[in-house]
Amino acid sequence: MTERWRPEHVLALAPDAAAAAAARGMATPSRWSAAGADDVAVWGLCVGSGAEPYQTVVDRSELAYRCSCPSRKLPCKHALGLLLLWANGHVPEGARPAHAAEWLARRAERAAGRPARQADPEPADEPNPTRPSRAGGEPVPRRDGAADKRAMERAARVAAGLRQLDRWLVDRMRAGLTDPSLARYATWDAVAARLVDAQAPSLANRVKRLAGAVGTRPGWHEHVLAELGVLHLLARGGARLHELPSDLAAGVRTAIGWAARTDDIRAGAPITDHWHVVGRSDILEDRIVVRRTWLRGDTTRRWAMLLGFAAYGQALDSAFAVGTLVHADLHFYPGAAPLRALTGVVHAAPELDAVGPPASSIAGACDEVGMGLAAEPWLERHPMTVEATPVHRGGRWVLTDHTGSLALAGTPEALPTLVACAGGRPARVTAEWTVAGLVPVAVHGELGAVDVGPREAF
Amino acid sequence: MTTLVEQWSALATVGLLGTDRRPAPEPPPGAVHDLLEADPPADHAESVLAQVAAVAAARRAGLRPAEPVAPPEPCPVDERPLCPPATSQRLFELLDTEPVLVDEWLALATAGGFRLAPDVAVALLARHRHDADRRAIVADLAGPLAPWITEQFPLQLGARRGGVVGAPAPMPPEFAAAAGAPVEVSLAFVALVVTDRKHVRRDQPLLLRLIAAVDPAGLAAHIAALDERATAGGDTTPFVLALLDVARTRRAMIDEFS
Numbered sequence: 001m002t003e004r005w006r007p008e009h010v011l012a013l014a015p016d017a018a019a020a021a022a023a024r025g026m027a028t029p030s031r032w033s034a035a036g037a038d039d040v041a042v043w044g045l046c047v048g049s050g051a052e053p054y055q056t057v058v059d060r061s062e063l064a065y066r067c068s069c070p071s072r073k074l075p076c077k078h079a080l081g082l083l084l085l086w087a088n089g090h091v092p093e094g095a096r097p098a099h100a101a102e103w104l105a106r107r108a109e110r111a112a113g114r115p116a117r118q119a120d121p122e123p124a125d126e127p128n129p130t131r132p133s134r135a136g137g138e139p140v141p142r143r144d145g146a147a148d149k150r151a152m153e154r155a156a157r158v159a160a161g162l163r164q165l166d167r168w169l170v171d172r173m174r175a176g177l178t179d180p181s182l183a184r185y186a187t188w189d190a191v192a193a194r195l196v197d198a199q200a201p202s203l204a205n206r207v208k209r210l211a212g213a214v215g216t217r218p219g220w221h222e223h224v225l226a227e228l229g230v231l232h233l234l235a236r237g238g239a240r241l242h243e244l245p246s247d248l249a250a251g252v253r254t255a256i257g258w259a260a261r262t263d264d265i266r267a268g269a270p271i272t273d274h275w276h277v278v279g280r281s282d283i284l285e286d287r288i289v290v291r292r293t294w295l296r297g298d299t300t301r302r303w304a305m306l307l308g309f310a311a312y313g314q315a316l317d318s319a320f321a322v323g324t325l326v327h328a329d330l331h332f333y334p335g336a337a338p339l340r341a342l343t344g345v346v347h348a349a350p351e352l353d354a355v356g357p358p359a360s361s362i363a364g365a366c367d368e369v370g371m372g373l374a375a376e377p378w379l380e381r382h383p384m385t386v387e388a389t390p391v392h393r394g395g396r397w398v399l400t401d402h403t404g405s406l407a408l409a410g411t412p413e414a415l416p417t418l419v420a421c422a423g424g425r426p427a428r429v430t431a432e433w434t435v436a437g438l439v440p441v442a443v444h445g446e447l448g449a450v451d452v453g454p455r456e457a458f
Numbered sequence: 459m460t461t462l463v464e465q466w467s468a469l470a471t472v473g474l475l476g477t478d479r480r481p482a483p484e485p486p487p488g489a490v491h492d493l494l495e496a497d498p499p500a501d502h503a504e505s506v507l508a509q510v511a512a513v514a515a516a517r518r519a520g521l522r523p524a525e526p527v528a529p530p531e532p533c534p535v536d537e538r539p540l541c542p543p544a545t546s547q548r549l550f551e552l553l554d555t556e557p558v559l560v561d562e563w564l565a566l567a568t569a570g571g572f573r574l575a576p577d578v579a580v581a582l583l584a585r586h587r588h589d590a591d592r593r594a595i596v597a598d599l600a601g602p603l604a605p606w607i608t609e610q611f612p613l614q615l616g617a618r619r620g621g622v623v624g625a626p627a628p629m630p631p632e633f634a635a636a637a638g639a640p641v642e643v644s645l646a647f648v649a650l651v652v653t654d655r656k657h658v659r660r661d662q663p664l665l666l667r668l669i670a671a672v673d674p675a676g677l678a679a680h681i682a683a684l685d686e687r688a689t690a691g692g693d694t695t696p697f698v699l700a701l702l703d704v705a706r707t708r709r710a711m712i713d714e715f716s
Contacts, residue, residue, distance in 0.1 A: 025703075030688070030695040047696035049556060049666055049704060071555050173503040173510075176476025222466075225473040226518075229511035362523045370521040377515035389529045392610060404523025416584075416611045420576035420603060424532030433521070447543055450577045 005060075007087045013063070014080055015318040019073070026081025029090045035082070036094025042086045043100035046078050055099040056082050059107060064313030066103045074315045103313075110287060110312045154199055158256065159239045161198020165191065166235040169228055177221045182214050202257030203234060205286065223435065230378045251335035251376045260333060262342060270329035270344045273297035275304065276357035277320045277350070278385060278430040278449070279441030284456040291316045294383045294430065294441065295330070295341075296357045303383050304330050304341040312458045319343070322442050323449030324350035336375035339382075356444040359387040359428050363403035369433045381432040381439075389426050390419050399429060399438060409437030414452040418443060421450050462520065465490065466513050473510060477502040485509055489516075536601040538573040544714045546575045552711070553585065558626075558670045559708055564595050566715040574599045576607075580615065583608060587618045626667065633664050641676030644668070645683055652687060658697045665697075669705050674712055681705045 014020035026046070033053065035044030040061050045053040046069075054069040056078045065079040075083075085091055096104070168191060172179070181187045188211035195204035210227050213220055237244060237252040244252065250260070279294040291308040308317040320326060329344030360368065365384035372382045388399040390408065397415060398405040408431075410418060421427055421443040428445070431438040441453035468483040482505035485491040490512050499505040545567070552559050567574070574582065579600035586592040597604040608615045629637070636647035651665060652658050658665065672680060684702045688695055 028699070030691065031699050033696065047662075047700045049558070049700060051663060053696075069555070170503045170507055173473065173506040174477050176472075176479065177474050179476070221474050222470050225470060225510055226514035229507070229514040232507050232511040233515065362526075366521045366523050370519050373515075373521065374519035377518055391527045391529050393527045398524070398527055400527040400529065402526055405525065405527045406523050412614065416580045416607060416614055417577045419610060420580045420607045423576065423603065424530050424606070435518075447540070447575075450575075452577075 004089065005083075005087045007084055010080065010083045010087045013075065013083070013315075015073075015315075019077065019080065022077035023080035023084055026077050027084035027088065027090075029085065032082065032085060032091075034097060035085065035091045036096070037086050037091045038093060038096065041096065041100060041104060042082055042091055043097060044082050044085075044091070046082070048078070054078055057100045057103050058083050059104060059313065062107075062311070062314065064107060064311070065315065066313055074313075107311075107313055154258075155241075157197075158199050158258065161195055161200055162235040162238045162256075164194060164198070165200075165203070166232065166239075169232050169235065172228060177214075177224060182224075185211055187211075199258070200238070200256045202255060203231065204257070206231065208286070226435075234378055245336075247334055247338075248336045248375075250333070251337065254333065254335060254340070255376070255378045265331050265333055265342050266344065268331055270331045271297065271300060271302060271341075272327075272329050272347075273300045273302070274325055274327050275330065276353055277322055277324045277326060278357045278444070279383065279432070279453055280322050280451060281432065281439065281441055281453040282316065282455050282457065284458070287311065289316060289457060292381075292432075293320055294432075295320070295326075296383075296385065298325070298358075301358065303339055304332070305339045305383070306343065307340060320350060322451040322453070323353055323444070325353040325355075326350040337372040337379065337382075339372075352448055353444075354446065354448075356428055356446075356449070357385050357430065359385045361403040362386055362388055362399065362401050362406055365433075366404070366406070381434050383430065383432055383441075384438075385428065385430045385444075387426050387428055389424065390415075390422050390429075399431070399440075401426065406433075407437040408440065409434060410440050410452070411454050414440055414454070417450065417452050421445070421452075462513055462517055465509070466517060469506060469510050469513060472506055477506055482506045482509070533606040534602040536573045536603065538571055538601065541567055541570075541572040541575055541578065542714060543575075545572075545711075546578050548711050548714055549578055550581070552707075553581065556704055556707055558666050558704070559711060561592075562670060562708070563711060564592070564599065566712065567599055568595065570715050572599070573601050574603075576603060579603055580607065583615045587616065590617070593617060629664060629667060629671075633661075633668050637668050637671035641673060641679050644672050644676065645679060648680065649683065649687070652684075652694050652698055652701070653692075655693045655697075658694045662697055662700070665701055666704055669701055670708060677705060677709050677712070681709065 011020045011023065014023055031046050032044045035042070037043070041057055041059050043057045046056060047053045048069055050069070054067055056067040058065050058079055065075040067076045067078045069076055069078055071077070082091075172182070188207055192204040192207045195201070195207060210224060213224055213227075234252060234255050237248070238256050241249045241252060253259070275295040275297055277293065278296050280291065282289050282291050289310045291310070293306040293308070295304040295306065296302070297304070306320070310316045327347040329347075330341040331344050332338045333340040365386050369382045369384055373379055386399060386401070388401045391398055391400050391405070397408040397410070399408055408415065418429065418440050427443050429440055430442045430444065431440045439454065441451070443450045443452060465483070465485065472480045472483060482502040485494060490509055493512055494505060494508060497508070499508050545563070549560070549563055552563060574596070579596070582596040583593070583600065583604060586596055632647070636644045639647070648665065648668065651661055669680065681702065684698055684705060688698045688702060
């Protein structure tokens with residue numbers, strides 16, 4: 001008989017009080033039929049507003065959810081309610097019905113297809129899915145001879161991989177970008193695979209993203225050339241980390257995919273401030289959805305980026321909602337342009353941000369972003385908040401004020417909402433600078449913020 | 459004095475063709491030149507790679523805006539009060555999970571003399587492109603914003619011909635009659651349908667529409683009656699609970715507007 005969770009643990013998974021209340025409402029046995037559980041999953045059918053009952057499955061081992069209801073929330077009230085029902089002992093053991101077995105099989109397939117190291121994080125960085133309680137302690141790092149030896153071996157592997165990358169980059173300059181081998185995905189995949197083997201996963205992802213840019217639109221070769229230059233910076237920097245100033249070395253390490261352990265980051269002194277939660281973007285990066293939450297310190301004026309990750313079926317952490325103000329400690333990762341942070345102590349519940357974040361002019365924001373890029377030229381995104389008007393000009397949308405204009409690169413869903421909120425007048429907009437243009441993430445007003453950030457999902 | 463832009467242009471040409479065909483450009487006196495002197499590249503290819511990295515990094519750090527652009531004619535001001543924030547949030551939830559209540563939401567907003575929040579207006583204009591009647595209601599609620607924003611995004615928000623996509627079928631007469639009847643009659647009708655599992659399962663979508671359509675003054679009585687039936691138990695309970703959810707959501711929605 002598998003050990004059941006406690007109801008408080010399940011309710012802790014609810015993103016807010018309203019979701020917890022909705023889950024409690026769903027946790028009555030009379031709502032559910034054909035419910036069952038085994039050592040991995042819980043499943044059931046729940047009558048709702050649809051013609052057919054909703055099919056709900058929860059994978060307890062990795063906290064993933066699936067429900068056929070139309071709600072876009074993950075976990076929905078049916079998934080949490082079912083889990084609560086199980087925690088309260090109302091779900092018998094049983095054999096998986098077809099709908100549960102199919103979905104669990106699909107999850108296993110996707111997990112197997114993922115590269116050995118995903119996107120950015122070390123295993124220590126990802127939320128530990130087997131213990132639902134958020135108050136749980138984290139493992140104490142081992143500092144012994146074996147760990148140091150492993151670190152040295154890893155450093156040697158990475159350095160060798162970076163030297164190999166650099167030789168490949170030099171060959172590309174020799175052959176030129178019109179070389180037909182560059183038009184084949186296989187060429188880039190091979191380079192990426194070698195970087196994964198060399199334990200440089202973020203560089204591998206960067207290379208794969210670049211593959212998609214070859215030959216796509218006018219001026220592609222300038223974009224690809226610049227990106228190859230950035231890879232050269234990282235390859236050279238990564239092979240000489242000990243010669244670099246420590247902040248720069250930390251930034252290079254992160255860009256390669258060698259992130260510091262979360263315990264070490266949390267052990268450092270935090271920055272305490274009232275943080276405006278100014279934007280959110282969800283981007284699907286090779287079988288993982290990456291959520292970036294942008295914060296701006298009211299007193300320190302510092303920018304911060306929180307990262308969250310979710311595999312297929314997993315929920316993204318929605319601890320901070322865009323348009324709120326939160327009094328909290330943030331622990332920053334070291335770097336030459338430090339942005340990434342971890343949440344430390346939260347001193348009070350987040351409240352509605354009536355005042356909103358400070359804003360720059362377009363030229364002022366360029367200065368800020370430029371400083372960040374001067375420190376870390378490989379940055380792929382940098383936040384800004386501007387008081388500007390979205391305008392259509394010459395076939396493109398731009399954000400403009402009297403100091404200048406910058407091209408927008410919003411999703412088809414975001415642009416109409418952004419333009420409607422501004423109404424042809426200056427609006428307070430938070431956006432991510434990217435090489436392709438500004439990606440708007442929020443419009444700030446007196447009644448809070450409108451979240452227009454990308455919502456890529458499986 | 460060669461600017462960064464000119465240097466980049468020369469590098470882009472060589473980068474495209476390859477150093478097997480073209481020599482590396484000679485950097486003009488300045489930071490890039492000094493960089494190559496301090497760490498001399500072994501050949502043309504290495505020289506180009508180093509120059510590309512340096513110039514690309516410098517250009518990114520030197521981010522400057524383009525010329526300011528004159529803003530358009532702004533949207534005319536709409537003096538009506540904005541829908542209360544709770545109602546806007548409720549609408550987005552309804553669009554996903556209880557679309558049967560959206561028509562009443564629109565009616566409540568109209569009756570209250572409110573205007574739509576811009577993000578709600580955009581979502582509704584996009585949703586009702588094919589539905590001339592609902593589109594007209596949304597356009598009224600959006601005020602001058604509707605034509606102003608539609609003109610700028612005709613592909614996403616412009617009206618489409620071709621009838622209503624996925625419109626609900628007309629309600630059978632007995633359900634329609636119950637919806638418009640005095641409270642006791644509609645209560646009796648609902649009680650009749652929900653006691654029989656065969657009926658309630660088959661007619662659930664219609665029952666939902668009925669609950670969404672009964673006189674708001676009688677809604678509390680319906681909620682009480684459904685609650686009682688759910689507590690009494692029986693094999694129709696899951697369906698009764700689902701109806702109760704919609705009834706309670708409807709009551710919350712009405713309260714949010716007052």
